[in-house]
Every structure is written in C-alpha cells, then in structure tokens.
Amino acid sequence: MRCPYCSAPDSKVVNSRPSDEGASIRRRRECLTCARRFTTYERAQLEPLMVVKRSGPREAFNPDKLLRGLSLATEKRPVDPALLRAFAYGFEDDVQAAEIPSTEIGRRAMTFLRPLDDVAYIRFASVYRDFDSLERFIEEIRGLKGSGPEPEDG
Known part of the structure; x- marks a missing residue:
C-alpha cells in the first residue's frame, strides 16, 4: 500500500x-x-455499483467521493465523522440495484444530512441542486423551518 x-x-x-x-x-x-x-x-467487491451521471456516462461508485462531499458540507459543524463514514461506506450495501442515478445518491445524502445538521444540509443542497440565486437559498431555508417536504431531485 x-x-x-x-x-x-x-x-x-x-x-x-x-x-x-x-x-x-x-x-x-x-x-x-x-x-x-x-x-x-x-x-x-463483487460487482461494483454503477453510477449513472446526469450527462449520461456510467462510472463505478466511489464511497470516498461521497464521503468527501459529506465532509465538506459538515466542515466545522457538530457532526460525528464516524456517522459520515458509516453512511458513505455502507451506501453500496443499501442499494439493491446494479446501477443508481447520481441524482438518487444526492437525494439520499440530503435525506441523511437533514436531521443531523441544518447548515450541513443547506451546504450540500446548494451544490447538489446548483442554487443559482439567493431566492433558491431562501426557499430551501423556509422548507427547513416548516419541516418542508423531503428532498427532491434537483
């Protein structure tokens, strides 16, 4: 190694x-x-979980990539890194299919982060949903305040 x-x-x-x-x-x-x-x-590793990217190509699922995104979202927040690691490295075991859209990975990550930390959730959502205006941030924050709907595809 x-x-x-x-x-x-x-x-x-x-x-x-x-x-x-x-x-x-x-x-x-x-x-x-x-x-x-x-x-x-x-x-x-039996057969790798394949991720279908938004633009069409497929690539093998990489838990390190998911963990990196979760770690960035939770940086300087009171979230136990062991929880993030368990989610990222256990993700592949929870998926009951040979492939998964990248949008579904993002949706599941947001669902995981939402009860842990609002700030981390918003950080992750801003990248995942590609917020392009202040209004989109405000909408998402209002959804958190009112325990709005579950995360949707962005």
Whole structure:
C-alpha cells in the first residue's frame, strides 16, 4: 500500500481487525520510509455499483467521493465523522440495484444530512441542486423551518 504522506511504495501492517460487523477489515499501517501511520479498509467487491451521471456516462461508485462531499458540507459543524463514514461506506450495501442515478445518491445524502445538521444540509443542497440565486437559498431555508417536504431531485 502506497503511503498517503510521502508516496513511498511500502508499508507494514501494524494492526488488523474486522470492521463494519465483519464486512471489511481495518488495517493500521506504518510507512517504512517516513514512519507515519495511516488506516486502510479492505472489503470484498463483487460487482461494483454503477453510477449513472446526469450527462449520461456510467462510472463505478466511489464511497470516498461521497464521503468527501459529506465532509465538506459538515466542515466545522457538530457532526460525528464516524456517522459520515458509516453512511458513505455502507451506501453500496443499501442499494439493491446494479446501477443508481447520481441524482438518487444526492437525494439520499440530503435525506441523511437533514436531521443531523441544518447548515450541513443547506451546504450540500446548494451544490447538489446548483442554487443559482439567493431566492433558491431562501426557499430551501423556509422548507427547513416548516419541516418542508423531503428532498427532491434537483
């Protein structure tokens, strides 16, 4: 495994244990060059979940990409990062299809964020729904205040 800090090609496993109720293996590694430690997760991959992008092409689902979006939305907010990680890495297991539209991933992420933190929800929605005016922000905030409808496709 390549070191994320110095890009050295070799590392050693310091600790290994089951994670996600046995669905994955958590490995604590140490770089043989810079001696910094990092964590990796290993899980079996049968057939990858395919994401159908808005513009048409398909790509394999990447939980890191979803986690990055959720992390940006919750930055400096009182949201437990472990919840975000569990949602992103458990997402593929919850989908009962071979492919999913990217809009559905965004809708599910918004549904996940809404009860956790209003600010994080609005941040994610502003990117997902591509708000282009102040009025769209105000509409979304009014929907939160009145416990408006569930997130729709944007």
